Amino acid sequence: MKDFIESARLESACKAVKSTFSVDVLGEISALTGGGSTAKMFKFKAVGKYYVLRLMDLEQPIEERRIQVECAQYGAKLNIAPTCYYADEENGIIIMDYVNQEALTKEIVLEKMPKLLRKLHYSEKILPVFCETFSYMNDFIAKAIKIIPSRQVINYYKVIQDIMSILSHHKELASCHNDLNSENLLYDGKQIFLIDFEAAGLEDPYFDLATVCQQHCFDPNEELTFLESYLQRKPRDLEVSKLALMKQVSYCYHALHFFQHAYNTGMMEFHDNVPTFKQWYQGRKEGKYSYATTYDLMLYAMVVLNQSLEDMSKPAFIEAKRLLRAA
Numbered sequence: 001m002k003d004f005i006e007s008a009r010l011e012s013a014c015k016a017v018k019s020t021f022s023v024d025v026l027g028e029i030s031a032l033t034g035g036g037s038t039a040k041m042f043k044f045k046a047v048g049k050y051y052v053l054r055l056m057d058l059e060q061p062i063e064e065r066r067i068q069v070e071c072a073q074y075g076a077k078l079n080i081a082p083t084c085y086y087a088d089e090e091n092g093i094i095i096m097d098y099v100n101q102e103a104l105t106k107e108i109v110l111e112k113m114p115k116l117l118r119k120l121h122y123s124e125k126i127l128p129v130f131c132e133t134f135s136y137m138n139d140f141i142a143k144a145i146k147i148i149p150s151r152q153v154i155n156y157y158k159v160i161q162d163i164m165s166i167l168s169h170h171k172e173l174a175s176c177h178n179d180l181n182s183e184n185l186l187y188d189g190k191q192i193f194l195i196d197f198e199a200a201g202l203e204d205p206y207f208d209l210a211t212v213c214q215q216h217c218f219d220p221n222e223e224l225t226f227l228e229s230y231l232q233r234k235p236r237d238l239e240v241s242k243l244a245l246m247k248q249v250s251y252c253y254h255a256l257h258f259f260q261h262a263y264n265t266g267m268m269e270f271h272d273n274v275p276t277f278k279q280w281y282q283g284r285k286e287g288k289y290s291y292a293t294t295y296d297l298m299l300y301a302m303v304v305l306n307q308s309l310e311d312m313s314k315p316a317f318i319e320a321k322r323l324l325r326a327a
Contacts, residue, residue: 004029004042009055012091017053020086020095021046037196043098050100051085056092064198065089071197072096074175078123080116081194082186104187109216112192113185114229117212120194121174121205133178133203133253134164140256149268153259156305159312160252163245166324167204170242176203180211181254182284210246211253214307217278220316238327241320248317251308258301265294270302277307 005013018024023046032041038057043050056065066089075081076096086095141157148154177184178199186193209230213223227235227243235243262268275283280303283289290296311317 004031005040005055009058009091012088012093013053013055016086016088016091016093016095017044017046023047037198039092039196039198050098052082052096052098054094054096056089056094058092060092062089065092067201068197069094071200074123075120075194075197075200078119080119080192081197099186099188099193102187102189104182104185104192106216106218106222108187108192109185109212110218110222110226110229113212114226116192116194117205117208117230118232121176121208123175133207133249134168137164137249137253137256140260144256144260147263148259153255153305156255156309157252160249163248163321166321167242167245167249170238170324170327171204172206173202174205176200176205176208178203178207180208180215182215204246206242206246207250210243210250213243214247214250214277215281217281238323241323244311244317244320245324248308248312251304251311255301255304255308258297258304262294262298262301267294267298270298272299274299274302274306277303 014024028050029042029044032043032052038060040055042053042055044053045051056068069087069089072081072094073084073087076084082097082099084094084096086093088094138161141161145154145157177194177197178201179196180194184194184196186195209227212218213226218226223243224235224240227239231239280289280300289299291300
């Protein structure tokens with residue numbers, strides 16, 4: 001383990017493994033990459049099976065680490081997240097099952113995610129508040145518009161703030177994941193598991209629903225099918241409108257973070273050609289696009305921005321906004 005895990009955390013990691021499996025030596029260990037989490041992830045083998053060792057960022061307040069542990073354990077209890085075998089918020093460690101992944105297609109997401117999300121959103125337990133999304137985004141935008149040079153991006157953020165203002169009058173709260181990007185969904189051939197509960201907590205379920213829709217490039221008919229499966233009835237016009245507006249908030253949530261990552265490394269503008277979100281989504285599956293460099297981060301932010309602006313220019317969105325504002 002010492003060849004992979006930094007010395008400052010090696011003792012607590014070894015203690016966790018020994019406490020869980022009563023072994024000192026692991027058969028295999030490798031780093032897991034991908035996704036946007038600040039945690040460091042390792043796949044290892046013990047007692048003939050593969051597991052994941054998750055080392056949370058110790059710069060996070062312990063209360064935030066405690067919430068991550070609680071949410072991951074609760075997700076496992078609901079059977080929507082990998083089984084947790086060990087959790088220690090003090091040292092920021094979780095040991096969980098390793099999921100042997102198979103390709104997760106749009107069709108599988110449409111079939112399985114509505115039931116999974118109902119199980120989370122309609123569960124009896126209300127997860128603790130980690131981050132109230134609208135308040136967080138408004139604060140983020142207020143800081144971002146002071147440093148970004150793009151008038152287009154600034155105007156976009158202000159439009160999203162108006163949308164959040166409209167949606168704030170239609171909010172309902174439930175236990176939510178709040179970061180259902182495609183990297184946080186694992187499929188083992190039978191069921192989908194959620195991982196990375198860093199942003200989980202009390203939120204409007206439509207934020208989770210909207211993120212699934214935009215991340216998997218659902219067309220309007222697929223969105224309607226998805227919402228109907230989730231609600232287990234035909235959606236009302238206001239519910240369809242709410243999903244349409246919340247989808248743009250979800251797009252912006254991603255754009256904010258990826259623009260900021262790029263800005264933090266000195267890349268403030270982007271002038272290359274930008275693929276559509278559907279092209280990027282397909283290219284990501286084929287290994288053409290990644291999150292490895294500042295250029296990749298800025299490209300993804302531009303992909304998201306352009307798709308959101310295109311969506312908001314369509315008559316269906318304009319009518320959805322009018323309906324919710326009037327309701």
